Amino acid sequence: MQHTAGDPLTVLVVGGAGAMGRHTVRTLAQLGSAKHLVVADLDIERAARLADEIGPVGEALALDATDPEAMRRAFAGCDVVVNTMGPFAHFGTPVLRAALQSGCDYVDIDDDWEATLEAFELDDLARANGCRAVIGMGASPGTSNLCAVLAAARLDTVEDLFTGWQLSSAVVEPEPDYPPSGNAAAAAQHWLLQCSGTIRVWEGGAPAEVKPLDRVDFRFPGVGDVHAFTMGHPEAITLPRAVGGLRRCLNLQAGPTELFDHVRPIVEAYEAGRITLAEGAHLVESRPDMEGIGTDAPLPDIWALARGTRAGRPTSVAVYPHAKLPGRMGGHTGIPLALAVELLWQGRIDQVGVHTPETAIDPEDFFGLYARLTQPPVGSVDDVLTIVEESTDGA
Structure with missing residues (x-):
């Protein structure tokens, strides 16, 4: 459904009552770009609770994201479909396809590299239907991609481009009105999947398949010598499409040794078929308290x-944000997604087709909105970001 920039939107949020979706819905309601905000979720009671919370603009809708026909019916008449439904290895492509078939613009928080490659295959459909789609617009990927664009722009040539995040920040803030469900969290399933098998990265100037959880040592400007571990994530396959001449592109996770020691045998059991994905995710969630055991690498929460x-x-x-969004992992992921909808509404995302943040969004536009939603709010992009440069010997 095509719309004119500045016209209020009808927005449907798939998985809207979930841990990430709630922050997206609340931020959209706060920004005011949606005249009608549909909280679509399999759990209609949670959806109704959230729709009541945001007021007259909200509507609850029971939606099964495994039913393509039900999704097309739900998306009919919507301007934008927002997808927060993970793991994206299962839900990314079907929801995107249904949205594009319905003629809707689309944004999501896809953090799965395989689903990202599948999404690019739908580019022709998006262009044929005049749809603008931005995938991977959360924290990592999302904020991390736009930090990477800013970092790369300060160099004449770029050989290595790393994005990363702290596992200690990957914690959902509890909400008493929305207690955890009995199912293993999608985030834990995603983590297990992207620490298993092989992952796609960029090595030697070309795509490469490598094992995850490989230690990488490097020097971080302003911090010093640190290390982190490889993980399957979209940044490693999308940033080389936007930044030419790269020799190496990786997404890295940093955290305490105890945490990686905890997950390695779970990965081995899952790879060997001794446990299911859901069982492995429950074991991952029984990991030690990350806040109580510190970290081996004093890196920012999200960085490039x-x-x-x-x-x-x-x-x-x-480059990394030092101003904080509220809501821990839910806010850091769900709020940037809402900002992408705001940029669609403003007409600042104007390219049809399937894009990632670095090819669709001006970092200045994004971080300008980001500055309004930090706690406390800050004045400008310069107040959001830290940029540290360091001359090196090339090591």
Whole structure:
């Protein structure tokens, strides 16, 4: 359904009553770009509770995201479909396809590299129907991609482009009115999937399949020598499409040794077929308290690091938000997604087709909105981001 920039939107949020979706719905209601905000969820009671919370703009809808026909019926008449339903290995492509078939613009928080590749295969459908789709618009991917664009832009040549995040920040803030369900969290299933088998990265200037949980040592400007571990994530396959000449592109997770020691045998059992994905996810969720055991790498919660040259001199640039969004992992993921809808409404995302944040969104536009929603709110992009540069010997 096509609309004119500035016209209030009809927005449907798939998985809207979930841990990420709730932050997206509340932020959309706060921003006011939606005249009609549909909270679509399999759990209609939770959806109704959230719809009541946001007031007259809200409507609850029972929706089964495994039913393509039900999704097409639900999406009819909507301007934008917002997908927070993970794991995206299962729900990314079907929801995107139904949205595009319905003529809707689309945004999601897809953090699965395989689902990201599948989404690109729907680019022709999006263009044929005049739809704008932005996938992977959460924290990582999402905020991390736009930090990477800013870091790379400060160099003349970029050889290595890393994005990363702290596992200690990957914690959902509890809400008494929305107690955890009996099923293993989608985030835990995603983590197990992306720490298993092989993952797609960018090595030697080309796509490569590698094992996850591989230790990578590097120097982070302003911090010093650190290490983190590889994980399957979209940034490693999408950023090379936007930043030319890369030799290496990785997404890295940092955290305490105890946590990685906890997950490795779970990964081995899952790979060997001794446990199911759901069983493995429950075991992952029984991990030690991350807040209580510290971290091995004093890295920011979400960050990007570009290494290359400027004026012929080896230089590293780190970019990361130091101003915090509310809501921990739910807010850090769900709020950027709502900002993408706001940018669609403003007409600042204007390219049809399937895109990732780095090819669809101006970082200045994004972080300008981000600044309004931090706690406390800050004045400008400069108050949101830390940018640290360091001349290096190329090591």
